[in-house]
Amino acid sequence: ETGVTQTPRHLVMGMTNKKSLKCEQHLGHNAMYWYKQSAKKPLELMFVYNFKEQTENNSVPSRFSPECPNSSHLFLHLHTLQPEDSALYLCASSEEGTRGYEQYFGPGTRLTVT
Amino acid sequence: QQPVQSPQAVILREGEDAVINCSSSKALYSVHWYRQKHGEAPVFLMILLKGGEQKGHEKISASFNEKKQQSSLYLTASQLSYSGTYFCGTEGRDQGAQKLVFGQGTRLTINP
Numbered sequence: 001e002t003g004v005t006q007t008p009r010h011l012v013m014g015m016t017n018k019k020s021l022k023c024e025q026h027l028g029h030n031a032m033y034w035y036k037q038s039a040k041k042p043l044e045l046m047f048v049y050n051f052k053e054q055t056e057n058n059s060v061p062s063r064f065s066p067e068c069p070n071s072s073h074l075f076l077h078l079h080t081l082q083p084e085d086s087a088l089y090l091c092a093s094s095e096e097g098t099r100g101y102e103q104y105f106g107p108g109t110r111l112t113v114t
Numbered sequence: 115q116q117p118v119q120s121p122q123a124v125i126l127r128e129g130e131d132a133v134i135n136c137s138s139s140k141a142l143y144s145v146h147w148y149r150q151k152h153g154e155a156p157v158f159l160m161i162l163l164k165g166g167e168q169k170g171h172e173k174i175s176a177s178f179n180e181k182k183q184q185s186s187l188y189l190t191a192s193q194l195s196y197s198g199t200y201f202c203g204t205e206g207r208d209q210g211a212q213k214l215v216f217g218q219g220t221r222l223t224i225n226p
Contacts, residue, residue: 002155002157031212041218042116042201042216042218042219043156043201043203043214044216045214045215048212050211055211056211056213058213090155090156094212096212097211097212098211098212099143099144099205099211099212099213100143100144100161100163100205100212101161101212102146102158102161103146103158103212103214104158105148105155105156105157105158106155107154107155108155
């Protein structure tokens with residue numbers, strides 16, 4: 001238990017569906033992250049939020065839309081996804097969004113796009 | 115630029131030692147090490163911030179050679195619980211915000 005929770009743990013959605021992933025951290029951290037982990041590929045940073053402000057969008061397609069209403073919660077809204085978007089989506093948090101702080105990961109949401 | 119890890123995979127018997135290397139083509143500010151077991155979240159192991167820094171806890175330690183832009187993770191007298199995929203994540207010296215770039219991972223299997 002790292003103090004970062006994610007729901008749902010598994011999600012199957014069609015290409016025309018709209019769904020959201022939720023992440024919550026109980027560590028009092030101020031920075032939160034979304035990562036994508038595909039089979040046989042390294043962890044890819046998607047978005048960074050520091051004190052609720054988005055500080056990084058790593059060239060992510062607009063069909064992924066993040067939302068950070070406060071420092072403890074992070075959402076990833078999904079719409080009109082493609083089969084290649086099937087992956088494990090990991091949320092992480094760190095004390096601050098500046099360099100040098102360790103990140104704590106949630107268990108991830110296994111997403112399958114059909 | 116993604117760091118390169120070597121080896122890609124290693125199989126050991128319990129009690130043997132392992133070294134995992136992480137090499138970057140850019141100047142680094144820090145190197146982070148994580149371990150991920152199948153179906154679980156990556157778990158933070160340690161962060162190295164300065165050139166020449168070494169850290170360790172229990173039988174897992176790491177070094178960071180800033181000039182060579184390399185880091186190595188050392189696992190001594192390996193235990194079955196050490197099995198998993200090890201990732202290094204690097205932060206560039208020219209970046210202010212945290213933007214970890216991860217290597218492709220090294221799969222470590224410890225057999226009894």
